[in-house]
Amino acid sequence: MSELLVVPSVGVDEGPIKMVEYGLIEQLLEMGWNVEFDGHHKLTDLKPAEDPNIGKLKKPRYVSRVTKAVAEAVESNLRKGQLALTLGGDHSLALGTVSGTLSVYPDACLIWIDAHADINTPETTDSGNLHGCPVSFLLAVDDLFQERISEFSLVYIGLRDVDPPEKEILKKYGIKAFSMYHVDKYGIGKVVEMALDAVNPNRDLPIHLSFDVDALDPTVAPSTGK
Numbered sequence: 524m525s526e527l528l529v530v531p532s533v534g535v536d537e538g539p540i541k542m543v544e545y546g547l548i549e550q551l552l553e554m555g556w557n558v559e560f561d562g563h564h565k566l567t568d569l570k571p572a573e574d575p576n577i578g579k580l581k582k583p584r585y586v587s588r589v590t591k592a593v594a595e596a597v598e599s600n601l602r603k604g605q606l607a608l609t610l611g612g613d614h615s616l617a618l619g620t621v622s623g624t625l626s627v628y629p630d631a632c633l634i635w636i637d638a639h640a641d642i643n644t645p646e647t648t649d650s651g652n653l654h655g656c657p658v659s660f661l662l663a664v665d666d667l668f669q670e671r672i673s674e675f676s677l678v679y680i681g682l683r684d685v686d687p688p689e690k691e692i693l694k695k696y697g698i699k700a701f702s703m704y705h706v707d708k709y710g711i712g713k714v715v716e717m718a719l720d721a722v723n724p725n726r727d728l729p730i731h732l733s734f735d736v737d738a739l740d741p742t743v744a745p746s747t748g749k
């Protein structure tokens with residue numbers, strides 16, 4: 524049984540629900556999954572009337588409210604013994620999805636498949652976009668977040684655009700990362716094995732996989748930035 528939640532976000536609003544409309548659920552059913560569609564969660568009503576920046580961070584209250592709602596939805600589905608598959612949003616969504624997972628499976632490891640490390644802190648971010656920061660919050664690099672994941676439980680696959688301050692953080696914490704160089708050199712199957720060896724050597728821990736579509740080659744997914 525898996526539960527499918529769809530959460531839109533500005534900029535890529537229609538993408539997630541279009542995947543459902545174009546037959547994602549039917550395809551999952553064909554693959555043998557028993558899918559319960561949890562609906563299109565439109566969280567725009569959580570948007571606060573006023574949401575001034577905090578430091579450089581943009582829309583902090585809105586992202587915070589969405590994070591809480593998503594975490595609760597993921598948690599309640601996981602507590603029913605289901606696999607939660609969440610589609611949508613930019614990668615700030617992972618603040619909620621990973622938190623929901625950690626509240627039920629505190630020993631879960633996190634596989635982050637992305638062109639970007641998304642590990643800027645409120646200090647290092649240039650843009651102030653929270654979708655560039657979720658991993659630093661999840662690791663509590665700045666002690667901002669409650670549900671903390673250990674740096675030893677996190678592994679990256681697919682990196683190809685990492686900011687210099689992010690490189691410093693990855694180095695400081697000794698976070699395992701496989702870039703596109705490794706994927707080209709070893710192939711994705713071998714890289715996934717190596718990533719699992721790093722965070723889940725006995726293959727006995729729960730896995731949270733967070734996938735940014737920009738990890739795909741821009742020739743097959745041209746609409747997601749670089």
Ligand SMILES: [Mn+2]
Pocket residue numbers: 614637638639735737738
């Ligand atoms: Mn990305």
